[in-house]
Amino acid sequence: MGKAYSFKRYGHDEIHIFEGYFHLDHSCDAGPESICKKIKLDQGKWHDNHVCLDPDKARYAAAGLGKLVCGECVKRLYASF
């Protein structure tokens, strides 16, 4: 199955991205830390409607959220295409 990206809000105004894989039922998992490695899976809160996105949707969502998204996460999101 393809890669899945989920966005997590950390603190007030910082969003980091987790990478995982889709399951057959279209749910997804997420790695143990954000793709920038700055936060762990048990930190922060999933960002509403920004979980289990395919790479295209994740890139679109990151563009829409703009500066809220961690720059290092965005760089790695683009690098993985």
Ligand SMILES: [Zn+2]
């Ligand atoms: Zn990050």
